[in-house]
Amino acid sequence: MTLNLSRPKLARLVLFGTVTALLYAAMFQFESALIGFTQHGHWSFVIPIAAAFAVSYFHGGFTSTFWDVLGIQANKH
Amino acid sequence: MDITAINFIDLNLTNIVFLLFVGFVGGLVSGFIGSGGAFVLTPAMMSMGVPGIVAVASNMCHKFPKALVGAIKRHKYGQVDVKLGLILGVSAEVGVLYGAHIMEDIKKTWGDAGSNLYVSAIFVVVLALVGGWVLLDAWKIHRSGGEENDEPTRLARWMQSLRIPGTMFYSDAAKAEISWLVTIPIGISTGLLAATIAVGGFIGVPAMMYVLGVPSLMASGTELVIAFVMGLGGSIKYAWGGFVDIRLAMIILAGSLFGIQLGAIGTTYVKPYLVKVVMGTIMIVVLFSRALVIPVYLSKLGWIAALSETTIAVLKDTSLVVMVLALLIGAGIILRAVYSGMRASRQPELTEADPV
Numbered sequence: 001m002t003l004n005l006s007r008p009k010l011a012r013l014v015l016f017g018t019v020t021a022l023l024y025a026a027m028f029q030f031e032s033a034l035i036g037f038t039q040h041g042h043w044s045f046v047i048p049i050a051a052a053f054a055v056s057y058f059h060g061g062f063t064s065t066f067w068d069v070l071g072i073q074a075n076k077h
Numbered sequence: 078m079d080i081t082a083i084n085f086i087d088l089n090l091t092n093i094v095f096l097l098f099v100g101f102v103g104g105l106v107s108g109f110i111g112s113g114g115a116f117v118l119t120p121a122m123m124s125m126g127v128p129g130i131v132a133v134a135s136n137m138c139h140k141f142p143k144a145l146v147g148a149i150k151r152h153k154y155g156q157v158d159v160k161l162g163l164i165l166g167v168s169a170e171v172g173v174l175y176g177a178h179i180m181e182d183i184k185k186t187w188g189d190a191g192s193n194l195y196v197s198a199i200f201v202v203v204l205a206l207v208g209g210w211v212l213l214d215a216w217k218i219h220r221s222g223g224e225e226n227d228e229p230t231r232l233a234r235w236m237q238s239l240r241i242p243g244t245m246f247y248s249d250a251a252k253a254e255i256s257w258l259v260t261i262p263i264g265i266s267t268g269l270l271a272a273t274i275a276v277g278g279f280i281g282v283p284a285m286m287y288v289l290g291v292p293s294l295m296a297s298g299t300e301l302v303i304a305f306v307m308g309l310g311g312s313i314k315y316a317w318g319g320f321v322d323i324r325l326a327m328i329i330l331a332g333s334l335f336g337i338q339l340g341a342i343g344t345t346y347v348k349p350y351l352v353k354v355v356m357g358t359i360m361i362v363v364l365f366s367r368a369l370v371i372p373v374y375l376s377k378l379g380w381i382a383a384l385s386e387t388t389i390a391v392l393k394d395t396s397l398v399v400m401v402l403a404l405l406i407g408a409g410i411i412l413r414a415v416y417s418g419m420r421a422s423r424q425p426e427l428t429e430a431d432p433v
Contacts, residue, residue, distance in 0.1 A: 024331070028324075034323055034324075035085050035324070038316070038319065040319055041317050041320075042317060042319075044319070045313055045316035045321075048138050049312060049313060051323055051327060052138055052139070052141065052142040052326065052327075053142060055327055055330055056145055059330070060338075063338045066335070067339060067342060072339065074153075074342050075346045075418065075422050
């Protein structure tokens, strides 16, 4: 397997990976409060929905770059 | 706060690793065939002690962002008809709400066993009919050399020939004008199935292929848009009721986003008919999984002789194992196809670089 690592890709990998790690760290850090709050339902529905969008953006960006760096890219032929 | 007192389970490392793994495999399958990766998660979470409604809600809350990421990825490869996906998504949402209503009514009348029997029976009937059809079609294409004929079926040609003024739109995927009225039954059926067995794509993808004349790769890519619309609406509904366990949803999402990217990349290396092979295979194996537990629910309802606790446990465990097996078989076919496809596509580059 050949690594496909350039400076912009590395920067993207580190940035998106760090933000993703912080999001997950925050979730576990405030686990009880978060569950208590979201379990009330109603307008607290915004929290899981917003979290899902945030994770899909940052973690989605990280995973996409991750496979790219590993040389696993779409077929261009 | 004591989490167990409010019916959300305490997570340990084994649970987290298990959810990450199932999320990854589920994402891989969803990225490839447009759906079908998440159905194993609800029973898997329930086997960990998560209450049924929390498992369904958390599963749905991980599905819509996963579908969004997959749809964006596959859109880059030209495999998504956003307009068709959004139009189908609206009627699918209606199907989801109506399907949830049916489920509630059945549960009120016959209890948990009746509701489980209904889900399993729908699984078996739909998977036998649609899975058998899809697999047969894939087999025919394989026998004819693996080249898929993208010509629409006779039914699709008839659908495309319908002209209903004021309702026509151009579908990039079908390369034809279609009336949004004919998409309504497909969308509603997709939503109904999603509300019942959590995988609407088992109807949505084949219906797009055989009824609307959408090529298989475009159909599986477009299904991700429908899954996003349905999942977002369903997640808001469940989160409004306070049923989403955000930790479960985000952990599964962490694994599934790795998988869905890989599954989407995989579609660019394979012959389109492989989507049908993977989908048909998973559907038929899952059919057996659900058929195994039907006697359990019939027995609980008193419609057949009572089964012993041991028999019930064996049937349920075997069913879950077969379901996981379905997912692993699908993932195995995808990974193998991607590996072979990547090797084959790099061969010319290697040959050019080294003419010897």
